[in-house]
Amino acid sequence: MIFSLAMVVMTVASVLGLIVDDRMIAGAPNWLKPFKFAVSFIAYSVMWAWLMSLHPRRPRWLHHTGTLLAVAGVVEMAAIAGQALRGKPSHFNVQTEFDATLWITMGITVAILWVATLAASISVARDVLLPRPLKLSINLGMAISLAGMLTGPLMSQRETGIKGVAGAHSIGVPDGGPGMPITGWNLVGGDLRVGHFIGIHGLQVLPLVAVVLAAFVARHAILAREEVRTRLVWTAGGVYTGLFALVTWQAFRGQSLVEPDALTLLAFAGIVAAGTAGVTWAKSAARTPVPA
Incomplete structure (x- = not known):
């Protein structure tokens, strides 16, 4: 939830960027990508905070998984917002060694997010007890x-x-x-x-x-x-x-x-x-x- 609040701040900052920064990247406003990712991360993190709260035992490894999801999200958004500040594309950009390093780092964080999400999904599907329609919809x-x-x-x-x-x-x-x-x-x-x-x-x-x-x-x-x-x-x-x-x-x-x-x-x-x-x-x- 701390990460989701940070993404709310990032969303506001991106809106301000869209207003005051007229730079374009690949035909789109410079701050549009940080805005979209911040909003998406808000939905993602709030949902997972709720799902993890439903776990009857909340094992320590699941707590650490939630922390890992938040840290990976922070790294991903730092790269996206940082490139926006520079007026450079964050995705697919390997023009310089620095850009390529950021792109590789983003790829690693995406892999971490996917594996951690898979682990958390298996735990929720196996251990969380809810009314059948809601449990099915979550699974x-x-x-x-x-x-x-x-x-x-x-x-x-x-x-x-x-x-x-x-x-x-x-x-x-x-x-x-x-x-x-x-x-x-x-x-x-x-x-x-x-x-x-x-x-x-x-x-x-x-x-x-x-x-x-x-x-x-x-x-x-x-x-x-x-x-x-x-x-x-x-x-x-x-x-x-x-x-x-x-x-x-x-x-x-x-x-x-x-x-x-x-x-x-x-x-x-x-x-x-x-x-x-x-x-x-x-x-x-x-x-x-x-x-x-």
């Missing part, structure tokens, strides 16, 4: 989040042919082209950041679905059945996984999120149909007699 969210984090290294493996650049977000077009507001996602080509974003934030979205379903129990009698809510969470998890896979596949085909072709639309329709079938499956649980 699915952790799995999708870990998969989303793995799309990051895929970007660093992209060959650009540009000296001093080791990787790229975009596919089919160079980085730095027209981008969506705030996110900066490429508007004319594929962009792996779309799947990366959707994937890593599954850990926030799916538990929120379970919480909302529980909140509506008093208003909708059908949701009083735990099995109905559980099946709806399974459905939400399946739809969310499908969307994550779809936008990642779309990016690898060099296609912008806002310019889907017929094949992408057909796949999206399939996800919608599967989601509709899942809702029907969930509703059918309300008609199943409760075991004596």
Whole structure:
């Protein structure tokens, strides 16, 4: 939580940077990347602080894992913000020995974050006791989040042919082209950041679905059945996984999120149909007699 508060301060500082600093990096405002990462880290750290607080025993190694996550996050943000202060790209930048060292350090911290998140996820999935729909949503969210984090290294493996650049977000077009507001996602080509974003934030979205379903129990009698809510969470998890896979596949085909072709639309329709079938499956649980 201390780290999340630090990221709130970083978010405010980045907003001020966006206002007073007119420098651009790869076609985006200089302080946009620190802003996006700070906001993402707030969601990440608050969520994990809550999940770790649910552990019935809170073993010492899990406490140390939380500390490791925070320290790795600090190192990552220090590199990103430091490069912004210099007016240099933080990602894929190997133009000088110093830039390359920072980029390698960031790669190491990402690996540490992933391994530590995996260890914490296994502990939460195994030991934390919660109502079945909420526990399922957390387990699915952790799995999708870990998969989303793995799309990051895929970007660093992209060959650009540009000296001093080791990787790229975009596919089919160079980085730095027209981008969506705030996110900066490429508007004319594929962009792996779309799947990366959707994937890593599954850990926030799916538990929120379970919480909302529980909140509506008093208003909708059908949701009083735990099995109905559980099946709806399974459905939400399946739809969310499908969307994550779809936008990642779309990016690898060099296609912008806002310019889907017929094949992408057909796949999206399939996800919608599967989601509709899942809702029907969930509703059918309300008609199943409760075991004596």
